[in-house]
Amino acid sequence: MQAYEFINSLIPPLKLSDRAGMALNWMEEIRTDYLPVIDEGRFLGFIGDETIFELNNPDILISQIELEAGSCWVYTDKHIYDVLRVASENQSNLVAVLDRENTYMGVITMEDAISSFADSLSIKSQGGVLILSMNMSDYHLSEIARLVESENTKILSSFITVDPLDDSKIKLTLKMDKPDLKHVKATLERFGYRIIDHYQEESGISADSDRIGNLLRFLDI
Known part of the structure; x- marks a missing residue:
């Protein structure tokens, strides 16, 4: 039950050059309140729809927006327990997954993590x-x-x-x-x-x- 097994491939990462309006469209399409942000394969943090709504500027670049939960990540070989712990510590519904070279691999949703944890128990x-x-x-x-x-x-x-x-x-x-x-x-x-x-x-x-x-x-x- 290692973290990489539960990566949700339906949640795409944003780049610093993307715009806030596109982020909102993606969030609406996949029904999530947050999206991960990466730069050249490095995880930077998450951006939430409330932050974007408050800025009220769909053309603003992601690079100009303050990100959240930059420490909310685990390595690919960590157990699902660690995923739940990190999510709880950061009060986040998403946890980023990195390989041992700190390259971004994807995210795990708490719904998926809790479901797998339920199976294990x-x-x-x-x-x-x-x-x-x-x-x-x-x-x-x-x-x-x-x-x-x-x-x-x-x-x-x-x-x-x-x-x-x-x-x-x-x-x-x-x-x-x-x-x-x-x-x-x-x-x-x-x-x-x-x-x-x-x-x-x-x-x-x-x-x-x-x-x-x-x-x-x-x-x-």
């Missing part, structure tokens, strides 16, 4: 989700998996985040292969694990918007 698979709170020192996935499997259930994927209510603790999100987790929940609680939330996913979810919604719920964002 088994979001499409039907099942339930448990969220546990614990000290990091108490985290032993092998032991938790043993207890889960004792109830004839398997962990499809797991995800750790810092508990926003207590930075000395972590939240462990577990995606299971079964929707009904009452027996798993009871077993974990019997062995002292604190379950702070759970979700039972419904069947028949296939739309991209639902998959993204499920991912955000899964990550508890």
Whole structure:
């Protein structure tokens, strides 16, 4: 799941010699609010439609417009996790992809990145989700998996985040292969694990918007 695999070839880069009016036309055509800007193969940053509208001059050159998020890029061999991290740090819906010679290769949209991330976390698979709170020192996935499997259930994927209510603790999100987790929940609680939330996913979810919604719920964002 390296970055180059998710480059969106439908999003063209702008050159410094292009004009703002052309940029707006491209944005409207491909339905995006931002476009990357390059110069002789080097990524310079992104330009947004709001910036162009504020200038109110379709003939102005891109070189005369201040660009945004010049650091919003990753190398082609970086994992999709890095793409999501960089996008979050820059609050951007696009991330540029460069090769190791810093040559611009394309961009990744957050829709594509989140969709692929959802696939990696088994979001499409039907099942339930448990969220546990614990000290990091108490985290032993092998032991938790043993207890889960004792109830004839398997962990499809797991995800750790810092508990926003207590930075000395972590939240462990577990995606299971079964929707009904009452027996798993009871077993974990019997062995002292604190379950702070759970979700039972419904069947028949296939739309991209639902998959993204499920991912955000899964990550508890």
